[in-house]
Amino acid sequence: MKRISILALTSLMIVGQVKAQINQNAASQNTRITAGGNDHYTFPMSDKVIRQAVTFKNRYGITIAADLYLPKNRGSETLAALAVSGPYGAVKEQSSGLYAQTLAERGFVTLAFDPSYTGESGGEPRNVASPDINTEDFSAAVDYLGLHSIVDRSRIGIIGICGFAGMALNAVAVDKRVKAVATTSMYDMSRVMAKGYFDNMTSEQRTSTLEILSQQRWADAGKGEPAPATNNLPEKLSGNEPQFVVDYFNYYKTPRGFHRRSINSNGAWTATNALSFMNMPLLTYLHEISPRPVLLIAGQKAHSRYFSEDAYKAAAGPKELVIIPNASHVDLYDQTDIIPFDKLTVFFEEHLTAGKPAQKEKAAALGSANGK
Incomplete structure (x- = not known):
């Protein structure tokens, strides 16, 4: 792998100004005008779930736009719930929505959200990321889920994809309400921006980058x-x-994954976007997730694989690293025959049971049936 500077990193993952303007006056926890059905999704709608467009505010007062997925045949009991976001520069109509919908088919209430300053979520200026505010976005999603009438707030988990995997782990370290966390194709955005790929950025390159920014x-x-x-x-x-x-x-720029509001498909981050990431390591308190479980999933051929492997080494308490044979980083965005949804289902059913032995038995049976 060639040495890649932070400026080159920006060129590899990202894209300009999002054209869609956000209605900043949307009422907290209301249904959005679009109702989640009048826009392009990169995956077909399932007939096993209900999708509702919702909004809620984070701790900084920014309105977060999200899609709530509810199993149709959910019965009368309260359910475990999952907040999902990522990849870095993507929107809820892409990978995170696919994950949320698939896990809702399997009995979870799920929430796929656009991070602050991107997609349909609020925040000005547009196309900015923040290790702090985007970590907070996950906790705000937990706020929303914990107030929903069909969610058991003692059974909430998080899934972070790609660059938002680091934010997800950071959120779980500080937010003790979250009972389990899983990541796929993880990036630690603070590490790669501060040190380059494989930590190959020299001190001179870092100083030069900071001078420019x-x-x-x-x-x-x-x-x-x-x-x-x-x-x-x-x-x-x-x-x-x-x-x-x-x-x-091949994901962001083709019909496979293109979305007009996705930064990676149709725009660019701001030129100074890297500054806060270069100065604020996301995974400083990774060990404080313990004793809650961590599941890290990466592709065998992924250029980003080392982020998951290093996070696995640093994590304390229950943890598992799953390497998907022959899979690349982007394969885990949308390739449903490769993404280990059975593994994710078993993981969350086991760890979001709130002491319900019947569900533990169901999770174990599903795992056995699928050879996991």
Whole structure:
């Protein structure tokens, strides 16, 4: 793997200004006007679930837009629930919605949300990420789920995909209401931005990057608005790109995964987006998730695999690392024959049981039936 600077990192994963404007006056915990049915989703709607468009506010007062998935045949009992977000630069109509819908088919109440400053969620300026605020977004999703009438608030878990896996782990470390967490194709965005891929960024490269970003702040302040990053996914492949860039392109820039509100499909992060990540390590308190369980899933061929492996080493308490044979990083976004949904189902049924032995037996039986 070639050395890749933080500026190059920006070019590999991301994309400009999101055109859709968000209604900042949306009432907290209301249904959005779009009702979740009038927009493009990158996966077909299941006839086994109900999808509801909802909004809620995070601790900073930012309105978060989400899709709530409810099993149709759910009976009268309260259910375990999962908050889902990611990948980094994606929206709820893409991978996180697919995960949420599939797990709702399996009996969970699920919530796929757009992080602050992206998609249909609020926050200005647009196309900004924050290790703090995006961590808070997960806890705000837990707030919402815990107030829902059909959710058992003692049985809430989190799934983070790609760059939002790091934020998910960070949220669970501090938010003791969450009982279990799983990640797929994990990125630690603070680590890769601060140190480069495989920690190959030199101190001189880091200093140079921070010099450039610091000067950019004056340029932004002078114009009264942040400049977009100039590097992003190409509109066409030249044939010289690393394979993982090709994989990103084949998801975000083709009908397979394109969405007009996705930063990676149709825009760019701000030029100074990396600053807070370079200064605030996300996984400092990873060990404090213990004794709650952690499940880390990565592709065998994923360029990002080492993030999951290192997180597994650093985590304390119950933990499991699952490597999917021959899978790439992006395969775990949407390839339903590769994503280990059986494993995720068993994991959350086992650890979100709230002392219900019948559900533990069901989880064990499902795992046995699927050879997991």
